[in-house]
Amino acid sequence: MLKIEKFVVNPLQENSFVISDETGECIFVDPGFYFEVEHDEVRDYISDNHLKPVMIANTHCHFDHIMGVEFIRKEYDVPFYAHPDDAFWVEKALEQGQMFGFAMAQVDAPDFFFKMAEPLKFGNTELEIIHVPGHSPGHVVFYSKKENVLIAGDVLFHGSIGRTDLPGGNHQALVSGIKNKLFALPDETHVFCGHGPETTIGFEKTSNPFLM
Numbered sequence: 001m002l003k004i005e006k007f008v009v010n011p012l013q014e015n016s017f018v019i020s021d022e023t024g025e026c027i028f029v030d031p032g033f034y035f036e037v038e039h040d041e042v043r044d045y046i047s048d049n050h051l052k053p054v055m056i057a058n059t060h061c062h063f064d065h066i067m068g069v070e071f072i073r074k075e076y077d078v079p080f081y082a083h084p085d086d087a088f089w090v091e092k093a094l095e096q097g098q099m100f101g102f103a104m105a106q107v108d109a110p111d112f113f114f115k116m117a118e119p120l121k122f123g124n125t126e127l128e129i130i131h132v133p134g135h136s137p138g139h140v141v142f143y144s145k146k147e148n149v150l151i152a153g154d155v156l157f158h159g160s161i162g163r164t165d166l167p168g169g170n171h172q173a174l175v176s177g178i179k180n181k182l183f184a185l186p187d188e189t190h191v192f193c194g195h196g197p198e199t200t201i202g203f204e205k206t207s208n209p210f211l212m
């Protein structure tokens, strides 16, 4: 049984997740922890629940999703995984952050790239990794058929979709990726987004104005 804890962090109100299963192992998805109080909050959550962090797995590497990567790396000595096509975003993070008015520390390159043919594994859990470019070229989503859960990053939001005006963005690719890959999942799939509230595939299929 997966437990998905959401932390709404940094001034961009990004959703960072700690995902654990019954073994106590956990992964960090899109750690955007920025303020000291956010560091304390996640630290307390890990220790109160006796969790064992094993990796950082990012849906994509825009600066608001990686602001907490170095903190998590240092705190828990875990490797950072991402898709190779988003590695350039890690290099650009400082500059991009500055454009939005943030002082953030340099984030080192991912330790490993996802092997797309293989699931993401921790504890007793396997998550399917699905490449859905368009918001960023190396954007992936994590899916558990067994748990009926999709971690969608900035691909799909409640009533909206990710912006495509940043470098490497592609509106056409994003829309077709959502329609062909995500809308192929069961309607009742619970979707956790990179910003804002949760939704379901069925709800977005019938009401998302960007996908009509």
Ligand SMILES: [Zn+2]
Pocket (backbone or CB within 6 Å): 060, 062, 065, 135, 154
């Ligand atoms: Zn993004």
